[in-house]
Amino acid sequence: xxxxxxxxxxxxxxxxxxxxxxxxxxxxxxxxxxxxxxxxxxxxxxxxxxxxxxxxxxxxxxxxxxxxxxxxxxxxxxxxxxxxxxxxxxxxxxxxxxxxxxxxxxxxxxxxxxxxxxxxxxxxxxxxxxxxxxxxxxxxxxxxxxxxxxxxxxxxxxxxxxxxxxxxxxxxxxxxxxxxxxxxxxxxxxxxxxxxxxxxxxxxxxxxxxxxxxxxxxxxxxxxxxxxxxxxxxxxxxxxxxxxxxxxxxxxxxxxxxxxxxxxxxxxxxxxxxxxxxxxxxxxxxxxxxxxxxxxxxxxxxxxxxxxxxxxxxxxxxxxxxxxxxxxxxxxxxxxxxxxxxxxxxxxxxxxxxxxxxxxxxxxxxxxxxxxxxxxxxxxxxxxxxxxxxxxxxxxxxxxxxxxxxxxxxxxxxxxxxxxxxxxxxxxxxxxxxxxxxxxxxxxxxxxxxxxxxxxxxxxxxxxxxxxxxxxxxxxxxxxxxxxxxxxxxxxxxxxxxxxxxxxxxxxxxxxxxxxxxxxxxxxxxxxxxxxxxxxxxxxxxxxxxxxxxxxxxxxxxxxxxxxxxxxxxxxxxxxxxxxxxxxxxxxxxxxxxxxxxxxxxxxxxxxxxxxxxxxxxxxxxxxxxxxxxxxxxxxxxxxxxxxxxxxxxxxxxxxxxxxxxxxxxxxxxxxxxxxxxxxxxxxxxxxxxxxxxxxxxxxxxxxxxxxxxxxxxxxxxxxxxxxxxxxxxxxx
Amino acid sequence: xxxxxxxxxxxxxxxxxxxxxxxxxxxxxxxxxxxxxxxxxxxxxxxxxxxxxxxxxxxxxxxxxxxxxxxxxxxxxxxxxxxxxxxxxxxxxxxxxxxxxxxxxxxxxxxxxxxxxxxxxxxxxxxxxx
Numbered sequence: 001x002x003x004x005x006x007x008x009x010x011x012x013x014x015x016x017x018x019x020x021x022x023x024x025x026x027x028x029x030x031x032x033x034x035x036x037x038x039x040x041x042x043x044x045x046x047x048x049x050x051x052x053x054x055x056x057x058x059x060x061x062x063x064x065x066x067x068x069x070x071x072x073x074x075x076x077x078x079x080x081x082x083x084x085x086x087x088x089x090x091x092x093x094x095x096x097x098x099x100x101x102x103x104x105x106x107x108x109x110x111x112x113x114x115x116x117x118x119x120x121x122x123x124x125x126x127x128x129x130x131x132x133x134x135x136x137x138x139x140x141x142x143x144x145x146x147x148x149x150x151x152x153x154x155x156x157x158x159x160x161x162x163x164x165x166x167x168x169x170x171x172x173x174x175x176x177x178x179x180x181x182x183x184x185x186x187x188x189x190x191x192x193x194x195x196x197x198x199x200x201x202x203x204x205x206x207x208x209x210x211x212x213x214x215x216x217x218x219x220x221x222x223x224x225x226x227x228x229x230x231x232x233x234x235x236x237x238x239x240x241x242x243x244x245x246x247x248x249x250x251x252x253x254x255x256x257x258x259x260x261x262x263x264x265x266x267x268x269x270x271x272x273x274x275x276x277x278x279x280x281x282x283x284x285x286x287x288x289x290x291x292x293x294x295x296x297x298x299x300x301x302x303x304x305x306x307x308x309x310x311x312x313x314x315x316x317x318x319x320x321x322x323x324x325x326x327x328x329x330x331x332x333x334x335x336x337x338x339x340x341x342x343x344x345x346x347x348x349x350x351x352x353x354x355x356x357x358x359x360x361x362x363x364x365x366x367x368x369x370x371x372x373x374x375x376x377x378x379x380x381x382x383x384x385x386x387x388x389x390x391x392x393x394x395x396x397x398x399x400x401x402x403x404x405x406x407x408x409x410x411x412x413x414x415x416x417x418x419x420x421x422x423x424x425x426x427x428x429x430x431x432x433x434x435x436x437x438x439x440x441x442x443x444x445x446x447x448x449x450x451x452x453x454x455x456x457x458x459x460x461x462x463x464x465x466x467x468x469x470x471x472x473x474x475x476x477x478x479x480x481x482x483x484x485x486x487x488x489x490x491x492x493x494x495x496x497x498x499x500x501x502x503x504x505x506x507x508x509x510x511x512x513x514x515x516x517x518x519x520x521x522x523x524x525x526x527x528x529x530x531x532x533x534x535x536x537x538x539x540x541x542x543x544x545x546x547x548x549x550x551x552x553x554x555x556x557x558x559x560x561x562x563x564x565x566x567x568x569x570x571x572x573x574x575x576x577x578x579x580x581x582x583x584x585x586x587x588x589x590x591x592x593x594x595x596x597x598x599x600x601x602x603x604x605x606x607x608x609x610x611x612x613x614x615x616x617x618x619x620x621x622x623x624x625x626x627x628x629x630x631x632x633x634x635x636x637x638x639x640x641x642x643x644x645x646x647x648x649x650x651x652x653x654x655x656x657x658x659x660x661x662x663x664x665x666x667x668x669x670x671x672x673x674x675x676x677x678x679x680x681x682x683x684x685x686x687x688x689x690x691x692x693x694x695x696x697x698x699x700x701x702x703x704x705x706x707x708x709x710x711x712x713x714x715x716x717x718x719x720x721x722x723x724x725x726x727x728x729x730x731x732x733x
Numbered sequence: 734x735x736x737x738x739x740x741x742x743x744x745x746x747x748x749x750x751x752x753x754x755x756x757x758x759x760x761x762x763x764x765x766x767x768x769x770x771x772x773x774x775x776x777x778x779x780x781x782x783x784x785x786x787x788x789x790x791x792x793x794x795x796x797x798x799x800x801x802x803x804x805x806x807x808x809x810x811x812x813x814x815x816x817x818x819x820x821x822x823x824x825x826x827x828x829x830x831x832x833x834x835x836x837x838x839x840x841x842x843x844x845x846x847x848x849x850x851x852x853x854x855x856x857x858x859x860x861x862x863x
Contacts, residue, residue, distance in 0.1 A: 049797040050807055053788065057846060115791045122848065 025064045028055045029071050035116065036072070039109045040079045052116040065124035072117065076137065080106070080144035088150045096158055099151075100179045103141070110137035142187045146195060155180075159196060160203050163238070167207065178242035185244055197247055201254055204235075208258035216263050220273035222286040228259040229289055252296070261297040268307045275307045279346065287350035301356065309360045312343065316368030320375065329374075333382035337405050340365065366412040374653075376419035379409050384426040387442060388435050399441045407448050414700045417667075418660050420457060423449075425503045425656075427461060431468055432495060432542055453697065463501035471495040478526050492519045496527070497539070509538045510563075510589045513570040540564065541593065549609065552629030559609065560639040564589050564597045569609070572627045580623045595619040600640055606633060607640045661705075668701055668709045673718060676731035683727050684710075748806045749773045751814055770811060774804075777821065785824045788847040816843040823852045834863060 035052050038044060059068045083102045090098035114121060114133040121133050131139065145151060159180065162172045184192040208231070215224050232255050239248040260267075267290075268275040278286045294300030316339065319325060325332045343361050351357045369375045383406055394402075413419055430436045442465075450458040475493060512520060524536055543563035547570075550556050561569065567587045571578055578586075584594055598619050602612040611628040612619075671691045676682060682690075687710065688703050695701050710729065713719045722728035750769045782789035792799050799805045809817055816839035823829055823840070831837060837856050844852035 044797055045801070047797050048806075049792050049795060049799050050805065052797075053792075054808060112795060112797065115795045115797075118787060118791065118848070119846070 025059060025062070025067060028059055029064075029067060031055055032059075032068070032116070033071060033075055036075045036079075036109075036113060039112050040105070042105075044109075044112050049116065053119065056117050057119045060120050060124050065120060065128065068117070068120055069124065069128075069130055072113070072133070073136065073140070076113070076140050077144060079109075080140055084145050084148045084151065087145065088148070095154065096176055096180060099145075099155070100176055100183075102145075103179070103183050106137070106141055110134060113137070138187055142191060146184070146187065146191065152195070156195065156199055160200060163200070164203075164207070166238070167234070174241050181242055181244065189244075192244055197244070197250070200247075201250055204251060205254050205258055208255055209262075212259045212263060215259075216266060221267050221270040221275075222273055222278070222283065222289075224263075224267060224270075225286065225289045225293060228255070228293055231255055231259060232293070256293075256296045260293050260300070264294065264297065264300065264303050268303055275304060276311045279308065279311060279343075282342065282346065284346065284349045287346060291351050291354075301354075304351075305357060305360050308357070309364050312361065312364035313367055315339070316364060317371055320368050320372040326372075326374065329378035329381040330385045332378050333406075333409065336365075336369070336409060340405070340408065362412070365409070366414075369409065369412045370414045373415070373418075375409075376413055376415050377422045377653075377656075379406060379413070380419055380422035380426050382406060383423070383445060384430065387430060387437060387445070389437060396440065399438070400444065403441070403445050403448060406445075407452060410449075410452065414696070415660075416453060416457075416697065417663065417699045418656075421503070421656055421660055421663075424461060424464075427464060428503050431464060433544065457698075460501045463498055467497050467501060468495065474527065477530070478523055481526060482522060489519055490515055492516075492523060494523055494527075496536070510540045510567055510587050512538075512540065512563075513567060515570075516566075540567075551631050555632070556636075557631075557633060558637045560637060561601075562597065564593055565601055565640060568594075568597060568601060572610070577624060577626050580619065580621050580625070583625065598623075598625065601625075602628075604640075607638060609638075609640070664699065664701065664705070665709060667695065667698070668706055669713060671695055672706070672709060672713060673731075676719060676729065677733075680731050681722070682729060683725075684729070685727075687729065748804055749775065749814070749817070750806060750808045751811050775821070781824060782821075785851060786847045786849045813839070813843060816840045820844055820847070820849060820852055823855070824849060827851070827855075829855065829859070832859070834860060 032052060032055055035047050038047055056068060059065065083106065087095070087098050087102055110133070114137075117133050124130070125132050130136075146155065159177070162177060166172045181192070181196065184196050211231075212228070215227055219227065232252060235251045235255055236248060239245065239251060243251075275287075275290065277283075278290070290304065294304055316336075319335055319339070320332075325335070340361075347353060347357045347361060372378075383403070386402055386406075410416070410419060427442075430442075436442050446458050446461055446465075449461070471494065474496060478494075520538065527536060528534060540563045545561055545563055545566035547559050547561065547566055548556060549559055549569070559569070564587070567589065568583055571583060571586055580598070583598070584591070587594070589597065598610070598612075599617075600607065602608055602610040602625060603617055603619075609628055609631050611626040613624045613626070668691060671694045672687060675687060675690050675694070684707075688706050691706050692701055692703075710719065714721065714729075717732055719729045720732055722730060749772065751771050751773065779789070779793050783793055784790075792805060794800055807817075815836065819829060819831060819836070819840045820843045823844075829837070829840065831840070837860055841853060841856040841860070844850075844856060
């Protein structure tokens with residue numbers, strides 16, 4: 001409710017004189033029509049914009065908008081039909097140029113026409129739902145020129161022919177192509193797509209289908225890929241020069257399908273040049289090209305990956321099961337490492353460090369390394385070799401690199417506990433014989449194992465290092481206390497090994513020579529005097545001795561021998577000849593050890609400080625042995641090794657295996673109890689699965705063994721079978 | 734008007750032919766056959782006009798006769814003269830001197846003819862608030 005007083009004020013509609021003489025309208029239109037002709041005839045500069053605008057304005061203002069609009073359509077259509085004729089008449093190669101020129105003219109004319117009809121465009125067109133002048137001009141061009149019967153197919157054929165010629169290596173007028181495709185785009189994306197792009201893609205597909213067929217018959221894989229890559233680049237370049245940017249994805253997908261996807265299997269498996277050959281020959285460039293091309297098509301990656309994986313598995317398998325390779329464990333592992341390095345580099349350089357490829361490489365190694373159950377032993381031997389001598393003169397960083405590589409192989413092992421067993425044995429030998437080159441390297445390896453497998457895995461290994469340190473202190477203490485009484489007797493170096501930390505085999509001690517025995521007894525007294533409640537046993541099978549010997553012509557040598565060998569040699573201080581039986585009786589060395597020991601003293605050329613009768617390679621129970629006073633050597637120090645295989649012999653291997661199996665039993669039982677304690681009731685298969693999961697970081701437990709452990713636990717009343725369901729177990733707390 | 738006294742601006746001369754439209758008070762429909770009553774020259778900045786009106790922008794630039802001329806000619810009927818002067822003044826100053834509804838309507842009409850959007854808005858605002 002308004003309280004305001006309003007002045008009466010009326011706004012009236014403009015009174016247009018609609019009844020004006022139609023002759024005026026006709027006359028005005030004639031002026032405009034003439035102007036449109038003049039514009040198309042390039043005479044626009046003589047026309048007055050003001051006059052034409054005013055006339056068009058007046059027509060609209062006086063309700064002659066419809067006459068003006070339809071007049072425009074008629075006049076423009078007439079001109080376009082004339083233009084069509086002139087384009088149709090263009091000869092051969094001039095056709096596109098004429099079309100392009102006329103298109104330019106039409107655009108200029110259309111612009112001016114729109115200018116003079118600006119008022120109509122702004123008022124009459126929207127209120128009467130007409131097409132705006134500019135769009136109208138494009139539509140009329142499309143209908144009268146592009147879709148004119150005689151032009152439409154000729155235009156398409158010309159465009160496709162030029163592209164074909166360019167593909168064949170001819171130089172074409174790209175600027176002209178650009179203008180024409182731009183025209184089609186200006187006419188609307190449907191015009192570009194229907195009148196050009198779709199047929200272009202169809203023709204391209206058949207072109208590349210044919211070409212790829214031809215290439216694949218005559219090129220090797222590498223050359224084919226080069227050609228495909230070049231074609232792909234050419235098409236992308238074509239798009240950037242004269243096609244709609246949106247066409248790129250479409251045309252590249254045509255090339256990808258025709259040149260790559262359709263021939264993928266044939267390419268990777270091409271004889272003498274396919275993927276496997278590229279891998280074998282380290283063809284980084286070709287591999288990289290294959291990767292980059294195949295990545296563009298569905299299943300491209302998996303195709304490469306699958307072929308690479310089966311190649312790796314096959315080569316790896318051949319490597320690990322080759323009986324020749326088993327003779328040299330260090331070489332065996334070195335080959336594995338080289339194989340890993342080689343393929344790491346390929347994945348890094350050619351396959352963009354692709355995670356899925358790395359995973360395929362890892363799973364392949366995991367697969368074949370575990371095909372050979374000696375892999376854990378060999379890997380440990382490789383480390384042993386490196387830590388004994390292999391790393392001399394190598395920088396700390398390089399040591400780390402080698403150890404890291406070994407750890408990588410270690411990670412592939414399923415039976416990590418077997419590795420641990422061997423590692424312990426090899427480490428013990430290194431430590432006791434003083435053969436480790438670098439303490440830092442040893443420790444670094446232990447740290448790596450600890451990081452990988454946890455404290456439990458390495459605690460015993462660390463215990464061995466502690467024993468070595470403690471033993472040094474103990475010996476210093478011993479000699480300090482005995483200094484006055486030692487005299488000329490033999491020097492003793494004892495390493496006190498904690499039971500359980502070391503891989504000692506229980507063996508009956510041999511009879512030591514009296515001289516040694518007395519020093520040993522002194523040490524025992526000293527040690528037990530300072531450490532109450534301990535027990536010492538002598539591991540005579542593990543010791544070494546340096547002894548001085550004088551031969552026939554008075555020449556002196558220092559012999560480096562094992563404790564067993566020392567015991568044998570000492571017998572010859574009191575007798576020149578001794579039979580096998582006598583030696584066995586006097587020393588009580590176990591027969592197998594004694595034979596090996598005598599073999600190394602009597603049967604190795606250059607080390608034969610004993611002479612055997614009869615002369616032969618092997619030791620028999622009725623052999624006799626003589627002190628060889630004709631022994632000569634150009635060295636003062638002579639090291640007499642025991643004949644031992646570095647690698648384990650079959651029975652030893654069997655023994656180690658058994659010990660490993662024995663060690664696994666309590667671990668499996670512990671896992672079962674842990675699981676049952678929290679789950680209370682569980683069926684057989686679930687237990688097997690969970691135990692496997694819990695233990696797989698160390699080894700892969702055998703389901704049969706798990707079953708046996710469950711049965712043992714039932715016997716000992718940790719578990720019971722469910723009365724109703726025999727597959728179900730209950731935990732008895 | 735005031736706009737004519739700014740000598741520092743670049744000017745184009747606009748001549749106005751004022752036609753005899755005695756038969757009509759709101760239209761120039763029949764002027765093609767009418768006499769030119771008088772010609773008035775105005776010195777005015779084409780840049781300002783072009784900035785405010787697409788009509789003037791095209792007049793000075795679209796490649797037709799006027800684009801090359803220093804003297805563009807607008808033909809209007811006598812009844813439009815006051816409104817056009819007011820419109821030109823508005824394009825310079827953004828202000829209108831008239832408040833009479835009839836005159837405002839004439840100015841609105843002229844603004845619509847030459848597509849001076851700012852003036853059309855201004856006129857209809859003033860008219861609505863009357």
